[in-house]
Amino acid sequence: MPALIFDSTALIYLAKTSFLQLVGQLGGEKFMPPTVHMEVVTRGKEIGTSDALVIERLAAESVIGVREVDDAKFLHTIQRNPKLHKADAEVIVLAKDLDGIAILDEEVARSVVDVYEVENRGTVYILFRLLKANLISRDGARDAIDEMVRAGWRCSTSLYVEIMKHLADT
Numbered sequence: 001m002p003a004l005i006f007d008s009t010a011l012i013y014l015a016k017t018s019f020l021q022l023v024g025q026l027g028g029e030k031f032m033p034p035t036v037h038m039e040v041v042t043r044g045k046e047i048g049t050s051d052a053l054v055i056e057r058l059a060a061e062s063v064i065g066v067r068e069v070d071d072a073k074f075l076h077t078i079q080r081n082p083k084l085h086k087a088d089a090e091v092i093v094l095a096k097d098l099d100g101i102a103i104l105d106e107e108v109a110r111s112v113v114d115v116y117e118v119e120n121r122g123t124v125y126i127l128f129r130l131l132k133a134n135l136i137s138r139d140g141a142r143d144a145i146d147e148m149v150r151a152g153w154r155c156s157t158s159l160y161v162e163i164m165k166h167l168a169d170t
Helices: 008-016 020-025 034-046 050-060 072-078 086-098 107-115 123-132 138-150 157-169
Strands: 004-006 030-032 101-103
Touching (some): 004 008, 008 020, 008 050, 020 050, 020 123, 030 034, 030 086, 034 050, 101 123, 123 138, 138 157
Parallel strands (some): 004 030
16 A cells, blocks of 8 residues: 655645544555644644644654655755645655655645656545545545535535535445
């Protein structure tokens, strides 16, 4: 099972649904780069978000490890894109380093991973993995999507309809 490399958005919104704690029960290793940890835990705690505490605990318990990127040259190359955030760049490089799956939702980052042929998925992929592993129900997944949207997760209407249709067919 390939390693899952998480970006900030996925961690934050999965923590808001309380399903992030279940990620440890999925096969394979899970990581976030240090910049993502700083964004979601350090900054999150500074502004008082409850999801920061959940993510901090999961990192402390090594459910989701914090791991540095190995390929500094590749990191430098992709960071030349001024629209790509440093955390997104580190997720992409770490996924490539580990032959893993980058879990990110940002359009710019998704286009960069496609160029460099790094496997990638979005936050919803994790919910469907949890569903497939019988760790959550269809209703739970549906509620999680709605909760994420209410909390500010950006999702086009067409993607929302597609997700709900897929859940109904599952």
